[in-house]
Each structure stands twice: as structure tokens, then as C-alpha cells.
Amino acid sequence: MLVTQIKPTEELDGLLPKSLYVIHCLGCKEVHFPLEEAKASVEELKGLGIKIEGEEMADYVCRPDFTEKRLKLYADGIKKADGVLVYACGVGIQTVAEKITEVKDIPVFAGCDTVRLSGYAGLMPTELDCVRCGECILGLTAGICPVANCAKGLVNGACGGAMDGKCEISSEKDCVWLLIHNRLKKQGRLKMLDKINPVRDHISAEKGVKF
Numbered sequence: 001m002l003v004t005q006i007k008p009t010e011e012l013d014g015l016l017p018k019s020l021y022v023i024h025c026l027g028c029k030e031v032h033f034p035l036e037e038a039k040a041s042v043e044e045l046k047g048l049g050i051k052i053e054g055e056e057m058a059d060y061v062c063r064p065d066f067t068e069k070r071l072k073l074y075a076d077g078i079k080k081a082d083g084v085l086v087y088a089c090g091v092g093i094q095t096v097a098e099k100i101t102e103v104k105d106i107p108v109f110a111g112c113d114t115v116r117l118s119g120y121a122g123l124m125p126t127e128l129d130c131v132r133c134g135e136c137i138l139g140l141t142a143g144i145c146p147v148a149n150c151a152k153g154l155v156n157g158a159c160g161g162a163m164d165g166k167c168e169i170s171s172e173k174d175c176v177w178l179l180i181h182n183r184l185k186k187q188g189r190l191k192m193l194d195k196i197n198p199v200r201d202h203i204s205a206e207k208g209v210k211f
């Protein structure tokens with residue numbers, strides 16, 4: 001089962017814009033989402049003065065075809081918001097970040113950390129990946145995961161080895177930090193790259209929850 005933990009409000013405070021559209025994934029049977037905690041987290045954000053332009057529940061946010069259609073259904077609310085906050089696994093959040101541009105190119109933020117997977121993962125209908133690091137930084141990286149997609153798992157920018165936009169380990173693979181830079185630039189959010197993410201122990205991924 002895949003486990004997520006709701007991010008502390010203090011971590012989101014200061015990062016989020018003044019208005020949000022919220023999407024909760026109700027998951028699939030392979031994923032546990034603490035829905036009541038997620039709803040409580042949204043209430044705390046309202047208490048900080050953040051306007052919620054809409055709040056939706058959805059199944060299988062990781063499915064690109066479902067998510068694309070849903071975002072179009074939610075378009076009226078999304079167009080009023082400055083960002084989308086997603087409570088889903090890392091793959092679901094990345095799927096929203098990929099598809100949101102068809103409605104409005106606004107930043108997508110992670111409301112939770114994907115912590116652990118034990119047992120059967122289910123089948124993912126996408127090439128997007130999450131390695132369940134337990135410290136989700138998608139809100140800082142334009143919804144593109146460097147932990148799963150950078151060959152070195154770097155969380156503070158590129159290694160400098162990219163050539164013509166390709167990763168130094170493979171000319172077939174885009175440098176993920178270049179993709180992050182380009183998407184942040186398009187969104188006018190390059191200042192996100194000023195934030196230094198703490199050094200992390202990659203070995204501790206998937207050890208956040210005991211059950």
C-alpha cells in the first residue's frame with residue numbers, strides 16, 4: 001500500500017499563493033489517503049487568509065486521461081485561482097502539473113508527502129514516477145520531480161554536466177533540472193530556485209511510516 005502524509009501547514013505557509021483550487025485524490029485501493037486530515041489542512045489554510053476557489057474529490061488523479069477531462073470540468077474555478085493544491089501521491093500531483101497548462105498555466109503544489117510503498121503498487125498508466133522520498137518538493141520544482149528523474153537525485157539544481165539539454169548520463173534523457181528551470185521561468189517563478197533544500201538522506205526514503 002502507498003502511504004501519504006499531509007504536509008504541516010507551516011511548510012505550505014509562505015509558499016502558496018493567495019488563492020487556490022484544491023484537488024483531493026480519493027485514490028485507488030493500493031493507496032491510503034488521510035482525507036479527513038487533508039480537509040482539516042485546507043481549513044487551516046483558509047485561516048491563514050488563502051481563498052479557496054473550489055475543492056474537488058477525484059479518483060485516480062494519476063490517470064492522465066481522467067485528469068485532463070476533470071481539469072476542464074473544473075475550469076471555471078481554476079481560472080479564478082493562482083495555484084492548484086493537490087492531495088495525491090507524487091505521480092498524481094505531477095499528472096495535474098502536466099495537464100493544468102491546458103486550462104491555465106498556474107503552479108501546482110503538493111499538499112502531502114508520498115512516504116512509502118509496501119506490497120503491490122498497482123499499474124500506473126503513465127511514465128511519471130515518484131520514488132516516495134517522503135519530502136515532496138514538487139511545489140518548488142514546477143511539478144516536475146527531480147528526485148525520481150535526475151540521475152543523481154539532486155534537489156538543488158543541475159550538476160552542470162548537461163549537454164544540449166540532455167543528461168550527462170544519456171543523450172536520450174532530458175536534463176530534468178533544465179525542464180524545471182524552463183517551466184518555472186514560463187510561470188514567472190524562477191525565485192523558487194533561490195530556496196536551498198536541506199541535504200537529504202536518500203537512504204531514508206520509504207522509512208517514514210511504520211505499519
Ligand code: SF4
Nearest residue numbers: 090130131133136145
Ligand atoms: S519529490 Fe518526487 S519522489 Fe519525492 S514525494 Fe514528491 S514526487 Fe515523490
Ligand code: SF4
Nearest residue numbers: 150158159167168175
Ligand atoms: S545532467 Fe541534469 S538530470 Fe542529469 S544528473 Fe545532471 S542535473 Fe541530473
